[in-house]
Amino acid sequence: MTNYLNFGDFKSLLIGILGGLLVLGIQRYWSNRSIKSLKRRIEENEAYKARLDNLARSDRALLITGFQAVFGILAFICCITAIQFSLLFGQNVLLNTLVYVLLWSLPILLCIGMFKTFQDIHDHPQSLERIEKKLTDLKNKLLGQK
Numbered sequence: 001m002t003n004y005l006n007f008g009d010f011k012s013l014l015i016g017i018l019g020g021l022l023v024l025g026i027q028r029y030w031s032n033r034s035i036k037s038l039k040r041r042i043e044e045n046e047a048y049k050a051r052l053d054n055l056a057r058s059d060r061a062l063l064i065t066g067f068q069a070v071f072g073i074l075a076f077i078c079c080i081t082a083i084q085f086s087l088l089f090g091q092n093v094l095l096n097t098l099v100y101v102l103l104w105s106l107p108i109l110l111c112i113g114m115f116k117t118f119q120d121i122h123d124h125p126q127s128l129e130r131i132e133k134k135l136t137d138l139k140n141k142l143l144g145q146k
Contacts, residue, residue, distance in 0.1 A: 038142040042135060049131045052117070056124040069114040076107045 055062045080103045088096075120127040 035142060038138055042138045042142065045131055045135050045138065049128060049135070052120050052124070052127060052131070055117075056121050062121065065117075066114075069110070073107050073110050073114075076110065080104060080107070 055065060083103060084100060
């Protein structure tokens with residue numbers, strides 16, 4: 001018995017990925033339309049705006065957040081390394097590779113998120129205006145649905 005993948009395996013993988021993307025697209029559409037989702041997004045944007053304003057005004061809060069991000073990313077990398085060692089002796093090479101890629105994408109996404117937050121702090125007045133505009137649009141959308 002060989003461990004080679006054939007065209008049918010790649011076809012199944014492609015169908016699974018496309019199906020997942022379709023489900024995510026439908027879920028995103030419905031979540032954007034629901035009132036509960038709009039209220040949640042308004043609360044998230046208001047909390048982000050308050051946090052951003054606090055970080056822009058306080059050096060201490062900025063340093064604490066920066067160090068929390070650095071140590072959080074280091075903790076993720078350590079966890080990923082431990083998981084990789086546990087999967088090292090697995091039989092399914094394709095699954096292990098997929099798990100490695102997904103696990104290593106987490107610290108990358110965290111770094112991108114922190115970069116965006118620090119960029120918003122750097123562009124403090126303009127970023128607050130942009131968030132305020134987004135909040136206004138969400139509130140108008142919420143009022144239009146009721």
